[in-house]
Amino acid sequence: MTVPAVLLLLGALTAVGAPRLLARADWPDREPVVALWAWQCVVAAVLLCCALSMTLSAAAAWQAVRGHVFAPAPRAVVDAYALGSTGPWAGAIAVALACAGLWSGAMLLREVARAGARSRARRAELLLRAPLLPGEEPAAGRLVVLEGERPDAWWLSGATPQLVVTTAALRRLKGRQLDALLAHEQGHAQARHHWLLHSSSALATGFPQVPVFAAFRDEMHRLVELAADDMASRRFGRQTTALALVGLNEDRGVFGPSPTPQAHVPQRVHRLLTPPDRLPPARRLRLTAAAALVPVIPVLVTLVPGLRALG
Template identity: 30%
Template sequence: MEILALALGLLALTLAVPVPMWLHEARFRARSPWVWMVLWQAIALAGGLSMVGAPIIYGLSPFGVSFPEAVRTAVGLTTAEDYSALATLNVHPWHLFSLCLGLVLGAHLVLTLARTFYRVRRARSRHRQMVRLLSTPLRTGERAEADDAPAFEAQVIEHDAPLAYCLPGRTNAGSVTVLSRGLLDQLTKDELAAVVAHEQTHLRQRHHLLTMAFEAWYRALPWLPTTRYGREAVLELTEMLADDGALTEHSNERLLRSIATTSTGEGGARTELEPGASGLITGVRLQRLLTQPETLGRAPTAGILAVSLLLLTAPTALILFG
């Protein structure tokens, strides 16, 4: 059990510092953003589980040779209030401290996720009400698509700055795309269509759930490199994925022109997944649109996905069967 705790601790340390720092500098992440998105999710889940599991496993090590046995023994002693047996099992104060540390850390992560989810839902609800009060529906003649085939609900706010963002709903049908009058005045219909396609990809692929999870991870442990780099990476990768969705229907040049226009609004407003968040137009993303790099080959893709699967299953297997 102590060796298992050490292994989980080393895994948590590796995923917390060197791995995210290396991935943060890896420019080839632009070649297949969905693959790197899977890897970052695996890193977050494996890192969190290892970080919580290591102190819990060490704290339970005197109670049994395996995690299930140790849990049964500890629960049995607690239920029977047989605290005199702790001395027989060589349970020391640092074991109890480690166990409490792991439980508190796990509770902190879960509660931070719940709190972030609640705050985002409440803020989004308030923002939706403001949009209803201060905007008007996009008229048929202003739509980016053919006038006889409107494919999305959009609201127009009377503002000179070029703005475009999404308000995700519980379903795609309940989501709203918000556009500004300044954007409608500056973009052609084709360019507006590229912006809308970008936003619709965000909604269709539910990117707001990914960004919310990594935002909660960052808020829970802001001092860890993995939470900071993970949040930045997911924001960038979701933008790349949304670009890919738009590029299935529109050219690189059209999408680049629309990005250039929406990036010059007040406060650097751009096409956004979450209203009010700062846009993320990185050099890697722009270079990707300009050069259109080849996607990763089958072997590298299979290797990264295999590593992701190993990260997702190894900590759980170690805890349950180690």
């Protein structure tokens, strides 16, 4: 079996097996930051398998590509990959994978453009509802209070990020509860969670038939909230953060008999009130290192024939 085929098989096995292993594990909810890293490594490994397989398939199909890919390599290394025996399917696979890569990039650009349009619309609405005072300049980190009957708070990213909170939230949340809510939103901004959400949504939208990308999107939406909850609770306490979540969401139906399917707020409140034990630092380090090795495997598979030829 040629290296491009092995890489595609490895990518398929990673896409099928890794999400199942993460779903069965008992530590992602205990260590959401490590789980976020693990999911990113899994998706990176799948994409890397496709990219390396595309490169080697293109090198097998077209001499011009082969000359660029293996330009500095000795003849023995080129012969080790047996590029001339891959058959007529190499060019078709290379073109298909290249088209998939271009489609992924287009989906990401579309997602970023849509997010930018939503952000500009919200900023325009914000300026309309809370205009700047004469002589006042937009400032990063500026807290904006809006009149509103619904308790809410959100972070507007961009060149001048702003934290927005409604008057209903100010009335309902008192003291440290409001501080915990603001710390939660600031946690999203500091960790750049919006980029994870954009990337996962782009892959899931562009390839709806690939389960790993849909699972990646769903887990990103869930895990970033858990990570932000932990950041807030470390500063203001778990009970205070849980009460802030309840106060902010109790009028939205998420605690009713039929909550919305994507509402993770009850689970988040339960997790804050009955916190699971964190993993020991040594195990967190081992999990982080093991996740980092997942994208390295496709690279090693790609290099094995060349290293054998040199050895």
